[in-house]
Amino acid sequence: MAILDSLIPFTGRLGNIIAYKRNGKHCLRTVPEKVRQTANTRRAAKRFGAASRKGALIRHAIKPHLDVHTDHALVNRLNSLILQAGRHNHAALVKFRFNGYTGINTHINAKPVFTNDGKLHIPAQQFKACAKAERMEIKVIATRIDFNTRTITGSDTALLNIPLKGRYQSFEGADMQVNVPGKGTLVVVVVQVQQFKDEDAIGNRRSYAADIIAVVEEEPKKVAVTIVNPLQEITHLPERRPVPAQSGLPLILRE
Known part of the structure; x- marks a missing residue:
């Protein structure tokens, strides 16, 4: 880094020279020929x-x-x-x-x-x-x-x-x-x-x-939540009526 001490200071790039101001002083630096960047x-x-x-x-x-x-x-x-x-x-x-x-x-x-x-x-x-x-x-x-x-x-x-x-x-x-x-x-x-x-x-x-x-x-927007009532759990099976037998065999009714 070099300090620019002249009657007409400048900032910006001129060829491979960059002039900038730091802490109230005009400084100079050169542009690197190649810049290698990693991740x-x-x-x-x-x-x-x-x-x-x-x-x-x-x-x-x-x-x-x-x-x-x-x-x-x-x-x-x-x-x-x-x-x-x-x-x-x-x-x-x-x-x-x-x-x-x-x-x-x-x-x-x-x-x-x-x-x-x-x-x-x-x-x-x-x-x-x-x-x-x-x-x-x-x-x-x-x-x-x-x-x-x-x-x-x-x-x-x-x-x-x-x-x-x-x-x-x-x-x-x-x-x-x-x-x-x-x-x-x-x-x-x-x-x-x-x-x-x-x-x-x-x-x-x-x-x-x-x-x-x-x-x-900013306060986040409130999202309306819909509460769905859960299905009622079946605690017992429906009661089946006894069916008379035919020819000695039980008769199965299909619903």
């Missing part, structure tokens, strides 16, 4: 591709509603989490940070609770102002994603402003409501927190956060 590497590449597509879908659903900056490692962190958690382990997304430097627990001491009816409850607590902030903004983002069709079927947001008077501010608690229309397999709920001074957002990367706090799976 294991093909399976690993398939899993990584599926995780990358899922991560991209989540980012595209959330990032348009975010008002804070994300870190440069967001793509790799999210893809790695999905890859390690497994294909259907959506609950592992909870607590994921879009700003890798800090989380909402830096600003919100009591954990918010999200219910399936679309309500986010923020408990009563005391907020701490950073850099003499005058206002704190809490935003809840909910989006519904259908991974089968790879579509974002609905999104909704709600906003709450809290004045900060002094270093510490008492808060009585509040409920925020979001309504996500459409059909989908997953509802991802993100809480974003940032502080303001003179109506400008404080630029310190530790003064804002955006975390996934809840993942709600």
Whole structure:
């Protein structure tokens, strides 16, 4: 790997050279002449591709509603989490940070609770102002994603402003409501927190956060089950009447 240090950096492929950006630096590498893949590497590449597509879908659903900056490692962190958690382990997304430097627990001491009816409850607590902030903004983002069709079927947001008077501010608690229309397999709920001074957002990367706090799976459809009464068991045979004999031999009647 070589680091590109020029006035006109670029990304992409140029001949047998690939330029890419990693951790804010422009790097170069050469294209291998031949790539040998085994069955294991093909399976690993398939899993990584599926995780990358899922991560991209989540980012595209959330990032348009975010008002804070994300870190440069967001793509790799999210893809790695999905890859390690497994294909259907959506609950592992909870607590994921879009700003890798800090989380909402830096600003919100009591954990918010999200219910399936679309309500986010923020408990009563005391907020701490950073850099003499005058206002704190809490935003809840909910989006519904259908991974089968790879579509974002609905999104909704709600906003709450809290004045900060002094270093510490008492808060009585509040409920925020979001309504996500459409059909989908997953509802991802993100809480974003940032502080303001003179109506400008404080630029310190530790003064804002955006975390996934809840993942709600679509409830499986209930299948109607028809109960069939079992046939009544015959406990005794019908009683046969005695038949008179003819010519000394018994007469057998056929039913």
